Amino acid sequence: MIMFRCALVAALIAVAAAAWQENVRPKVFAQLVSGVDDTHKFLGNETHTDFFRLLLRDGNYLLVGGRNVVYNLSLTDLTEQRRLIWYSPENDVKMCVVKGKDEESCQNYIRVLVSLGPGRLLVCGTNSFKPFCREYGVQRDSYHMEREKSGQAVCPYDPEHNSTAVYADGELYSGTVADFSGIEPIIYREPLQTEPYDSMTLNAPDFVNSLVHGNFVYFFFRETAVEYINCGKSVFSRVARVCRDDRGGPHRFKQRWTSFLKSRLNCSVAGDFPFYFNEIQSTTELIEGVYGGLNAQLIYGTFTTPPNSISGSAVCAFSMQDIADTFEGTFKEQSAFNSNWLPVNNAKVPEPRPGTCHNDSRQLPDKTLNFIKTHALMDESVPAFFGEPIVIRTSFHYRFTQIAVDPQVKTPGGKAYDVLFIGTDNGKIIKAVNAISYDSNKRAVPIVIEELQAFAAGSPVRALRVARAGRDAARLIAVSDREVLSLRLHRCSSDKISSCSECVALQDPYCAWDKQAGRCRAYSHGVSRWLDENSFYQSVSTGSHTACPHSKDAGAVGGLSSGLYDDARGENKGEVINIVQDKDGKGNSNNNEGPEVLAADPPPAAYSVETLALAVAAGALAALGAGFAAGYICGRRCKKDEDDNMPYPDTEYEYFEQRQNINSRIQAEPKLLQQVEEVTYAEPVLAPQPKPASPRATLRKHPPYHPHHETLFQFQPDAYRRDNFGTLRSHQLTQEYSDHRAMGTGAATTTASRRRVP
Ligand SMILES: *[C@@H]1O[C@H](CO)[C@@H](O)[C@H](O)[C@H]1NC(C)=O
Ligand SMILES: *[C@@H]1O[C@H](CO)[C@@H](O)[C@H](O)[C@H]1NC(C)=O
Numbered sequence: 001m002i003m004f005r006c007a008l009v010a011a012l013i014a015v016a017a018a019a020w021q022e023n024v025r026p027k028v029f030a031q032l033v034s035g036v037d038d039t040h041k042f043l044g045n046e047t048h049t050d051f052f053r054l055l056l057r058d059g060n061y062l063l064v065g066g067r068n069v070v071y072n073l074s075l076t077d078l079t080e081q082r083r084l085i086w087y088s089p090e091n092d093v094k095m096c097v098v099k100g101k102d103e104e105s106c107q108n109y110i111r112v113l114v115s116l117g118p119g120r121l122l123v124c125g126t127n128s129f130k131p132f133c134r135e136y137g138v139q140r141d142s143y144h145m146e147r148e149k150s151g152q153a154v155c156p157y158d159p160e161h162n163s164t165a166v167y168a169d170g171e172l173y174s175g176t177v178a179d180f181s182g183i184e185p186i187i188y189r190e191p192l193q194t195e196p197y198d199s200m201t202l203n204a205p206d207f208v209n210s211l212v213h214g215n216f217v218y219f220f221f222r223e224t225a226v227e228y229i230n231c232g233k234s235v236f237s238r239v240a241r242v243c244r245d246d247r248g249g250p251h252r253f254k255q256r257w258t259s260f261l262k263s264r265l266n267c268s269v270a271g272d273f274p275f276y277f278n279e280i281q282s283t284t285e286l287i288e289g290v291y292g293g294l295n296a297q298l299i300y301g302t303f304t305t306p307p308n309s310i311s312g313s314a315v316c317a318f319s320m321q322d323i324a325d326t327f328e329g330t331f332k333e334q335s336a337f338n339s340n341w342l343p344v345n346n347a348k349v350p351e352p353r354p355g356t357c358h359n360d361s362r363q364l365p366d367k368t369l370n371f372i373k374t375h376a377l378m379d380e381s382v383p384a385f386f387g388e389p390i391v392i393r394t395s396f397h398y399r400f401t402q403i404a405v406d407p408q409v410k411t412p413g414g415k416a417y418d419v420l421f422i423g424t425d426n427g428k429i430i431k432a433v434n435a436i437s438y439d440s441n442k443r444a445v446p447i448v449i450e451e452l453q454a455f456a457a458g459s460p461v462r463a464l465r466v467a468r469a470g471r472d473a474a475r476l477i478a479v480s481d482r483e484v485l486s487l488r489l490h491r492c493s494s495d496k497i498s499s500c501s502e503c504v505a506l507q508d509p510y511c512a513w514d515k516q517a518g519r520c521r522a523y524s525h526g527v528s529r530w531l532d533e534n535s536f537y538q539s540v541s542t543g544s545h546t547a548c549p550h551s552k553d554a555g556a557v558g559g560l561s562s563g564l565y566d567d568a569r570g571e572n573k574g575e576v577i578n579i580v581q582d583k584d585g586k587g588n589s590n591n592n593e594g595p596e597v598l599a600a601d602p603p604p605a606a607y608s609v610e611t612l613a614l615a616v617a618a619g620a621l622a623a624l625g626a627g628f629a630a631g632y633i634c635g636r637r638c639k640k641d642e643d644d645n646m647p648y649p650d651t652e653y654e655y656f657e658q659r660q661n662i663n664s665r666i667q668a669e670p671k672l673l674q675q676v677e678e679v680t681y682a683e684p685v686l687a688p689q690p691k692p693a694s695p696r697a698t699l700r701k702h703p704p705y706h707p708h709h710e711t712l713f714q715f716q717p718d719a720y721r722r723d724n725f726g727t728l729r730s731h732q733l734t735q736e737y738s739d740h741r742a743m744g745t746g747a748a749t750t751t752a753s754r755r756r757v758p
């Protein structure tokens with residue numbers, strides 16, 4: 001057996017290594033030189049960290065949330081036009097400090113801002129861990145507060161919490177947490193919410209984005225995977241959706257979504273044992289384009305490996321059609337605790353089909369509603385468009401964070417490409433394209449055009465956006481915790497790019513060789529015949545053009561580009577560019593010699609060091625992949641055929657501990673959202689049910705292993721006798737916190753019955 005496993009692992013390493021592609025080297029490394037034109041910078045409050053959020057684009061203005069402030073910036077040069085100042089009331093700050101948060105957190109970080117109509121804004125802030133929302137009227141040169149209400153379940157408590165919100169049909173949809181300690185995740189639109197404390201619905205999610213499409217609102221997030229819990233803890237990426245016309249169900253479903261479904265997003269390197277980039281970090285808005293002759297609406301996202309593993313990052317795209325298809329497919333269920341999660345036989349799915357939109361959801365039958373409550377997860381995962389990640393990076397130094405896409409940039413000849421801007425957690429912005437996206441939607445060929453050090457190496461890129469203001473050229477807006485930058489999208493006309501072949505070799509959709517002018521340039525208003533391939537030479541898919549004289553050094557370095565340049569810090573240029581030059585090798589001498597064309601042969605030393613590093617990284621990743629796969633197989637094997645004798649005590653322990661944890665912390669915070677007469681359902685572990693028909697019922701009956709189980713169960717019999725659906729919360733609230741609740745706001749009430757554990 002052991003020998004078999006060893007052989008298996010060895011085989012796996014071979015497979016994984018074979019499937020892994022090398023990092024694609026950027027063609028250009030660029031660095032911003034401060035104080036130079038054409039890069040605009042906004043610093044906000046220079047003495048305190050603003051934790052900036054890009055909140056709204058209002059015509060030629062950009063609204064950026066900060067610390068006790070919303071900044072209204074001009075899109076053209078990031079100059080501050082005006083500001084909306086909103087400090088937390090002193091009492092809230094005091095209470096925040098009393099509850100043990102530090103002074104920096106006990107501020108009002110603005111996290112949500114939507115336009116309610118002309119001249120009206122809804123603004124929500126963390127308000128010292130007591131979220132609040134206000135409506136403002138935009139006046140001639142100030143903002144006027146009109147009303148305010150609790151921002152619970154709309155805005156996070158913690159400024160760093162990963163939340164999302166989107167405004168549609170006059171309603172705000174939010175994905176966040178609804179409690180002080182950040183353990184009650186929620187997808188909310190007044191008055192509907194997801195089931196509280198139900199790990200089947202949301203299990204410690206980090207939301208990354210939300211958007212409206214068709215009849216649905218979609219949420220993108222990562223969460224601890226319930227379907228994987230038997231095999232250890234893992235985080236999966238998800239897309240969830242609710243119907244826009246959902247009005248809640250009858251009676252006990254009155255304040256619950258009746259249409260909440262979710263699917264896994266599959267961003268992986270294919271193989272016998274696929275390697276998954278499991279943790280989604282960001283997505284773009286909806287991108288429409290033509291890919292291999294097919295019209296599609298895509299969402300691009302960045303995905304990474306877990307924080308404690310070797311860092312790998314990828315960009316995957318998903319089509320809205322594929323996402324919708326998974327929601328039309330089979331459901332997933334675990335028929336008994338400890339058994340595998342399997343597809344649900346279609347014959348078991350009630351009519352009307354759970355998760356489809358109905359014009360009056362309040363008339364849906366209980367059968368449908370009960371089904372969707374326990375079957376929110378779809379069986380199929382959403383496959384990546386193009387069949388594979390578009391860009392993969394392995395690096396010990398950074399991971400991808402944010403992504404922005406400039407859709408369908410037209411190149412001479414008429415082909416159009418999506419240009420990807422990818423932020424990293426060490427302040428870089430990587431610009432990439434899929435070189436064959438116009439010709440194929442089955443495959444991706446990554447081209448990394450440029451790597452730009454936009455922020456200091458310790459500053460993660462927190463947001464990216466491509467913004468066009470009027471007839472000005474589009475700009476890339478990049479945000480870190482302390483800075484907002486506005487950057488050019490390209491560096492085509494850099495004087496370092498002096499020949500046709502160099503220009504074409506960039507494979508940058510923004511750039512083309514202007515035959516008439518004899519220089520590399522970008523499209524701008526007034527350039528006629530841009531699309532005429534006889535006037536402008538470009539070939540994004542190949543990087544070479546027959547009309548360009550093949551310069552002596554073309555394709556010299558790894559076939560990537562044509563030129564080897566010394567990096568010259570141009571006194572008036574603003575950027576340091578070195579094309580296909582190693583960052584640490586020769587030629588990077590930071591002198592002012594100006595461009596210098598080197599011989600065709602690449603400097604061997606520097607290049608081979610990089611190759612070595614890559615080899616090490618690939619090996620490590622291969623091992624990681626193999627380990628994962630081996631574990632997975634073992635997991636499946638054990639899980640399948642051993643009887644209920646707890647094959648994974650550790651896992652089990654962890655699972656219970658997690659529950660227990662929630663348990664104990666619930667006491668620390670009352671449930672503030674309005675509840676229907678306790679229609680909430682019991683937490684799996686906590687409320688025994690008479691008929692072990694459902695998987696969760698089985699779970700409840702499972703012999704307790706956790707040392708805390710007695711604590712867990714001690715109030716149960718009572719709870720059960722009283723109310724089948726009694727929540728944990730309803731029994732746990734203690735007098736001590738009623739005071740706290742009393743401090744809550746108008747909208748925030750609770751109807752949970754408060755009963756003490758005997
Ligand atoms: C920065 O924040 C501090 C503390 O909130 C405030 O006193 C100061 O005025 C702010 N500075 C600017 C430039 O807004
Ligand atoms: C931002 O400032 C500009 C210029 O003062 C103003 O015209 C615009 O209405 C402001 N936008 C918002 C949403 O405050």
Ligand SMILES: *[C@@H]1O[C@H](CO)[C@@H](O)[C@H](O)[C@H]1NC(C)=O
Nearest residue numbers: 158160161162206280281401
């Ligand atoms: C939010 O996400 C980032 C990375 O995506 C992570 O580092 C951070 O811990 C998350 N915030 C919270 C409060 O979990």
Ligand SMILES: *[C@@H]1O[C@H](CO)[C@@H](O)[C@H](O)[C@H]1NC(C)=O
Nearest residue numbers: 266268269270271274381387
């Ligand atoms: C994810 O996609 C890969 C590659 O297409 C495939 O091999 C794998 O089975 C998929 N995984 C899931 C869970 O669907």
Ligand SMILES: *[C@@H]1O[C@H](CO)[C@@H](O)[C@H](O)[C@H]1NC(C)=O
Nearest residue numbers: 245247358359360361362363
């Ligand atoms: C829902 O649709 C049905 C038929 O499509 C229609 O008869 C009914 O009036 C609609 N109900 C509402 C509340 O719009």
